[in-house]
Amino acid sequence: VVDSVPPVAICQDITIQLDHLGLASIQPIDIDGGSNDACGIQGLAIDKSQFSCGDVGPNTVTLTVTDNNGNQSSCQATVTVVDSVPPVAICQDITIQLDHLGLASIQPIDIDGGSNDACGIHGLAIDKSQFGCGDVGPNTVTLTVTDNNGNQSSCQATVTVVDSVPPVAICQDITIQLDHLGLASIQPIDIDGGSNDACGIQGLAIDKSQFSCGDVGPNTVTLTVTDNNGNQSSCQATVTVVDSVPPV
Incomplete structure (x- = not known):
């Protein structure tokens, strides 16, 4: 008695998932849809x-079925x-400097x-x-x-913004007049010639604001400019004190 009748090969389509290493494997039984033989x-x-990353998408796999008498079929x-x-996703914190x-x-x-x-x-x-600046x-x-297959992840980093650029201090020379008491005073704005900073000026200060008879003539006054982030610059102006009040 001879058996030369091949088995009936029946396949089924399947979907498999790659693991975190980008790998997956199957066994013959996974795509067998009920192959049989008398x-x-x-x-x-x-x-x-x-299977690996390069196999993402459809792949044709051939199943070969062998019966107990050596006959074969495939699907x-x-x-x-x-x-x-x-x-x-892996983030790292950084510090950056304003220009x-x-x-x-x-x-x-x-x-x-x-x-x-x-x-x-x-x-x-x-x-x-x-x-x-804000x-x-x-x-x-x-x-x-x-990733290359459209999956996404996110993480958060702290970006610390630093302003260490000092303001531009600009001074202007002025002449002031003593009053009848022999006194005169100035404000920082009087010798400021347009000091500026990209992030704004917080304040102006001078090292000498009061003048009297002993100051008649040229006086060097230092203007200190502080920006909104605490950086400072200074310049010097000549404050010329004049006494043109006649005696009584």
């Missing part, structure tokens, strides 16, 4: 059992490989601390890249990491 099945075999199944594992215009900017890579994914990183994005101090910035 004299019994001896074994099942497949031509591809290991094909579609094994769809899916990567739904999000990337690992003389009171501006600073960052790129996503600046706060990336080594984000990774088994199937590779497609791109990085941040929700804030431009900073100005951002001095700590700022929370979100980094979004997208």
Whole structure:
């Protein structure tokens, strides 16, 4: 008695998920949809059992069915490989310095601390890249990491903005007149010639504001300019004191 009737090979399509290492595997039984033979099945075999990032999407796998008398049949199944594992988002805190215009900017890579994914990183994005005077101090910035299969993760970094650029101190010379009591006074604004800072001026101060008969002639006065973030600069002006009040 001879059995030359091949088995009935029946395949079924399946979907499999890559793990965090970007790997997945299947067994022949996974795509067998009920293959059978009157004299019994001896074994099942497949031509591809290991899958990785490069296999994401549909893959054709051949199932070979062997019966107990050595007859074979085959069928094909579609094994769809899916990567739904999000990337690992890793942030790092940074400190940045405003320039003389009171501006600073960052790129996503600046706060990336080594984000990774088994199937590779497609791109990085941040929700804030431009900073100005109003951002001095700590700022929370979100980094979004997208892998090559569209999965996303995010993390947050603290971007500390520092203003260490001193203001521009500009002085102007002035001449003042003693009054009938032999006295005169000035305010810081009197010798300020347009001092400025990108982040604004907090205050002006001078080292001498009161003058009398002993000061007639040129006097050197120092103007100290403080910006809104505590940086200081100074310049010097000549305050010429004049007494043109006739005696009584």
